[in-house]
Amino acid sequence: MAEVLQKYVGRLAPSPTGALHLGNVRTFMIAWLRARQQNGKVIMRMEDLDHPRDKPGAAAQAIEDLKWLGFDWDEEFVQSERKDIYRAALGQLQAKGMVYACTCTRRDVEAAQSAPHAGEQLFYPGTCRDKHLEWTPKACWRFKTPKGSHIIVDDVFAGKYEQTVDEKLGDFPLARDQFGAGYTLAAVVDDALMGVTEIVRGDDLLPATPAQMLVQHALNLPTPQYCHVPLLVGPDGRRLAKRHGDTRISNYRAQGVSPEVVIGGLAFLSGWLDSPRPIALDELIPVFSLAAVDPRPLIIDNQGTISTLVLKSVRR
Numbered sequence: 249m250a251e252v253l254q255k256y257v258g259r260l261a262p263s264p265t266g267a268l269h270l271g272n273v274r275t276f277m278i279a280w281l282r283a284r285q286q287n288g289k290v291i292m293r294m295e296d297l298d299h300p301r302d303k304p305g306a307a308a309q310a311i312e313d314l315k316w317l318g319f320d321w322d323e324e325f326v327q328s329e330r331k332d333i334y335r336a337a338l339g340q341l342q343a344k345g346m347v348y349a350c351t352c353t354r355r356d357v358e359a360a361q362s363a364p365h366a367g368e369q370l371f372y373p374g375t376c377r378d379k380h381l382e383w384t385p386k387a388c389w390r391f392k393t394p395k396g397s398h399i400i401v402d403d404v405f406a407g408k409y410e411q412t413v414d415e416k417l418g419d420f421p422l423a424r425d426q427f428g429a430g431y432t433l434a435a436v437v438d439d440a441l442m443g444v445t446e447i448v449r450g451d452d453l454l455p456a457t458p459a460q461m462l463v464q465h466a467l468n469l470p471t472p473q474y475c476h477v478p479l480l481v482g483p484d485g486r487r488l489a490k491r492h493g494d495t496r497i498s499n500y501r502a503q504g505v506s507p508e509v510v511i512g513g514l515a516f517l518s519g520w521l522d523s524p525r526p527i528a529l530d531e532l533i534p535v536f537s538l539a540a541v542d543p544r545p546l547i548i549d550n551q552g553t554i555s556t557l558v559l560k561s562v563r564r
């Protein structure tokens with residue numbers, strides 16, 4: 249039988265819960281460059297299921313910022329328009345007896361709508377598993393994690409990551425929405441339906457990956473390749489945030505900084521350029537290398553490299 253070469257399909261999956269900043273952009277650069285270097289397809293998927301944390305206008309702004317930076321994509325999807333698809337997937341899990349409604353704590357229930365970034369995952373012992381509760385607006389859907397669910401993620405960048413999901417997370421939440429439209433279920437279903445072959449995202453979602461793989465198995469969906477990359481942090485080692493200064497793309501735009509300066513600064517810090525210089529995103533396709541990326545978190549010092557580059561261009 250002839251070998252079937254599978255075309256690379258990657259995705260950018262922003263959540264419109266805030267403005268696009270340098271941290272999101274570095275991860276999206278790796279995702280986009282991985283795909284384009286392999287002549288692959290890029291999917292834009294807006295993950296807007298997190299009401300009320302989603303901010304009005306943030307989705308359109310993120311798209312505009314990404315286009316300004318030089319990103320493009322071949323297909324575009326909006327999760328809030330795909331709820332029927334998630335409802336069908338939830339129905340399959342219900343038919344298999346693999347989900348149940350839980351009303352235990354408000355915090356857990358609310359957490360079900362967002363991607364559980366590192367430190368945000370909670371263990372749930374299955375208190376409601378055999379209660380056969382009806383769904384209510386205060387409930388979430390939980391996955392019945394089988395005992396001994398030991399999962400190994402063979403990550404392209406992060407290496408081997410192992411987790412015994414029933415011990416670490418227990419019955420994790422899939423969604424809060426009555427019909428299953430929430431982060432974990434929607435992301436798993438969409439990655440499969442959109443034919444995503446590799447998921448590039450921040451490594452704070454690595455601990456959430458084994459749970460997603462369990463859901464893939466339960467729905468008979470394939471497991472894509474994973475590529476979890478380091479986040480940007482401030483000089484204090486904490487995830488890049490407001491306290492480290494304004495690294496929103498809209499801020500650089502307002503200051504008259506060119507997209508090539510932002511891209512060039514991040515490319516230099518990521519090891520794809522020998523010196524910081526303005527460059528267009530697509531000019532990085534031939535020089536991009538995943539191996540050049542430092543496995544440690546990338547420190548962004550507002551007094552440091554990226555802003556030196558940024559300030560130089562403002563002064564010009």
Ligand code: GLU
Nearest residue numbers: 261262263295363435449
């Ligand atoms: N939309 C998620 C976030 O921004 C990313 C989810 C994913 O890449 O799987 O946190």
Ligand code: ZN
Nearest residue numbers: 350351352376
């Ligand atoms: Zn419960």
